[in-house]
Amino acid sequence: xxxxxxxxxxxxxxxxxxxxxxxxxxxxxxxxxxxxxxxxxxxxxxxxxxxxxxxxxxxxxxxxxxxxxxxxxxxxxxxxxxxxxxxxxxxxxxxxxxxxxxxxxxxxxxxxxxxxxx
Numbered sequence: 437x438x439x440x441x442x443x444x445x446x447x448x449x450x451x452x453x454x455x456x457x458x459x460x461x462x463x464x465x466x467x468x469x470x471x472x473x474x475x476x477x478x479x480x481x482x483x484x485x486x487x488x489x490x491x492x493x494x495x496x497x498x499x500x501x502x503x504x505x506x507x508x509x510x511x512x513x514x515x516x517x518x519x520x521x522x523x524x525x526x527x528x529x530x531x532x533x534x535x536x537x538x539x540x541x542x543x544x545x546x547x548x549x550x551x552x553x554x
Contacts, residue, residue, distance in 0.1 A: 440469050441467055441468050441469065441489040441490075442468060442469050442470075442471055442486055442487070442488045442489050442490075442508075443460065443466075443468035443469070443470055443471070443488075443489065443490045443491075443492070444471045444472075444473060444479060444482065444483075444488045444490070444491045444492070444506075445457055445470070445471070445472050445473065445491075445492045445513075446472075446473040446474070446475075446476065446479045446491065446492070446493045446494060446497055447473075447474065447492075447493075447494040447497070447513060447527075448474055448475070448494060448496070448497065449474075449494075450474045452527075453472045453473070453474055454472060455531070456472075456531055456534070457470040457471075457472040459531040459532075460531065460535055463535070466535075468489065468490070471486075471488070476497050476502060479491070479493075479502070480502065480505055483505045483506055483507075484505075487507050487508065488506050488507065488508045489508040489509070490508050490509045490510075490511065490538065490542065491506045491508065491509070491510045491511070492511050492512075492513050492525070492534075492538065493510060493511070493512055493513060494512075494513050494527070495512050495513060495514050495515060495524070495527075496515075498510075498512050509541070509542060510523070511523055511524070511525055511538060511541055512524045512525070513525060513527040513534075514526055514527060515527055515528070522541060522544065523541065525537045525538060525541075
């Protein structure tokens with residue numbers, strides 16, 4: 437049995453998180469189950485129970501402790517357009533672009549998450 441792959445999105449802006457997760461979950465090519473969070477504490481509790489494949493975390497919520505708790509790939513939703521750090525994805529662009537950037541980062545890390553949901 438193939439283990440489920442979870443994409444956790446954590447941002448204090450509830451509407452942003454909800455809309456992003458809604459968009460991604462409707463993509464036929466999305467290999468992830470979505471999990472949305474507006475607080476770090478809730479995400480940390482979730483990570484104790486579930487293995488998160490990828491986490492997109494708002495930059496202001498990120499710290500090294502959170503990175504240790506997440507076993508999968510952690511990417512940062514940045515409020516600044518900054519092309520220097522491959523682990524940062526600019527938050528204020530179309531959802532499709534965020535998804536593509538995330539998938540490029542995962543491919544670069546050798547992650548095997550490109551199988552589609554059946």
